[in-house]
Amino acid sequence: MKIAIVCYPTFGGSGVVATELGTELARRGHEIHFITYKQPVRLELLANHIHFHEVHVPEYPLFKYQPYELALSSKLVDVVKLHKIEVLHVHYAIPHAYAGYMAKKMLEEEGFTLPMVTTLHGTDITLVGNHPFYKPAVTFSINKSDVVTSVSQSLKEDTLRLFDIRTPIEVVPNFINLEKHLQSEYSECQREIMADEDEFIVTHVSNFRKVKRIDDVVKVFYEIQKKLPAKLIMVGEGPEKEVAEDTCHELGIEEKVIFLGNSDEVYKILCFTDLFLLPSEKESFGLAALEAMACGVPVISTNTGGLPEVNQQGVSGYLSKVGDVDDMTQNALKILSDKTTLENFKKQARKTASQFDIHKIVPVYEKLYIQSINNL
Numbered sequence: 290m291k292i293a294i295v296c297y298p299t300f301g302g303s304g305v306v307a308t309e310l311g312t313e314l315a316r317r318g319h320e321i322h323f324i325t326y327k328q329p330v331r332l333e334l335l336a337n338h339i340h341f342h343e344v345h346v347p348e349y350p351l352f353k354y355q356p357y358e359l360a361l362s363s364k365l366v367d368v369v370k371l372h373k374i375e376v377l378h379v380h381y382a383i384p385h386a387y388a389g390y391m392a393k394k395m396l397e398e399e400g401f402t403l404p405m406v407t408t409l410h411g412t413d414i415t416l417v418g419n420h421p422f423y424k425p426a427v428t429f430s431i432n433k434s435d436v437v438t439s440v441s442q443s444l445k446e447d448t449l450r451l452f453d454i455r456t457p458i459e460v461v462p463n464f465i466n467l468e469k470h471l472q473s474e475y476s477e478c479q480r481e482i483m484a485d486e487d488e489f490i491v492t493h494v495s496n497f498r499k500v501k502r503i504d505d506v507v508k509v510f511y512e513i514q515k516k517l518p519a520k521l522i523m524v525g526e527g528p529e530k531e532v533a534e535d536t537c538h539e540l541g542i543e544e545k546v547i548f549l550g551n552s553d554e555v556y557k558i559l560c561f562t563d564l565f566l567l568p569s570e571k572e573s574f575g576l577a578a579l580e581a582m583a584c585g586v587p588v589i590s591t592n593t594g595g596l597p598e599v600n601q602q603g604v605s606g607y608l609s610k611v612g613d614v615d616d617m618t619q620n621a622l623k624i625l626s627d628k629t630t631l632e633n634f635k636k637q638a639r640k641t642a643s644q645f646d647i648h649k650i651v652p653v654y655e656k657l658y659i660q661s662i663n664n665l
């Protein structure tokens with residue numbers, strides 16, 4: 290099939306999922322066209338069947354807001370016609386499903402049909418899309434999609450609760466390429482750069498937004514390091530990063546916390562990590578937790594949103610109520626204090642992650658693409 294993928298190209302989970310999906314589809318012989326304003330961070334362009342089309346938004350001083358949706362829908366029309374695209378897959382309802390629908394309508398005028406698959410990722414529903422300013426447009430775009438998927442059962446339920454949705458929603462969980470994680474474990478794992486031999490390595494990866502509760506990451510680590518020798522590796526950039534750096538100074542643990550910024554070498558960091566912290570306020574899925582588990586890292590998370598569908602209580606890690614720093618600390622110590630327990634959790638984390646193997650999930654999308662074509 291010839292498939293166009295629209296996504297956010299940044300470090301966010303939705304962009305990562307879209308990129309990994311496109312890459313795997315290309316590997317399976319499909320022709321994939323990424324359409325977005327920048328090359329997606331994890332996209333390797335030098336691969337067979339992968340194309341990238343950049344959306345340019347000309348700056349015009351008269352406009353306070355430059356019209357990205359307009360530029361995107363026009364680009365979609367051009368790419369679809371030129372490359373005979375058969376299916377459009379948009380990741381994130383805002384504004385991609387909206388722009389996708391406009392493109393579809395423009396193409397219809399010229400005799401082209403373009404089925405649109407929309408994948409909901411979470412923030413487009415629970416944080417931004419639900420805002421009254423956006424809600425009518427988001428509801429409309431979802432209802433006008435030919436196939437709608439959500440990355441967890443929890444997100445599906447949130448969508449049905451918050452919006453008036455008439456299109457059926459298929460749950461297609463996020464996935465992981467286990468081979469990639471295994472490779473990094475054995476060939477590029479350089480633990481000694483980050484910590485002493487007797488120190489545990491605790492890691493957090495996110496975009497450091499308020500929803501990630503970075504303060505709880507620091508608080509839990511502060512308690513852990515009182516009992517065990519440990520280092521905290523903070524990967525990512527975002528508005529809460531500076532606050533967290535200040536807190537580490539105030540608590541006197543700045544020597545034990547390493548802020549790495551954004552990294553496209555997350556697997557190399559995870560391969561020597563002993564424990565992953567994800568104390569989010571909301572999380573439709575928690576791809577970061579799944580990536581950690583795939584590298585054999587147990588996860589201490591909250592039990593919000595889709596996290597219980599990923600992290601299994603007492604198996605791949607533990608889940609606590611949002612904000613329950615004490616419980617998260619106790620659980621972290623339970624795992625780290627005993628060598629055999631830690632080893633068991635590591636094995637179980639990887640085994641749990643294998644349920645989300647890319648080879649099981651990508652064929653589900655392929656079937657949905659065919660269904661979207663047949664539905665028209």
Ligand code: GMT
Binds near residue numbers: 413571577
């Ligand atoms: O929250 C993020 O890290 C970014 C965000 C996004 O919009 O890309 O992630 C959302 O989509 C990911 C991929 O499906 C999910 O794993 C994240 O749980 C979800 N974030 C939230 O729901 C807050």
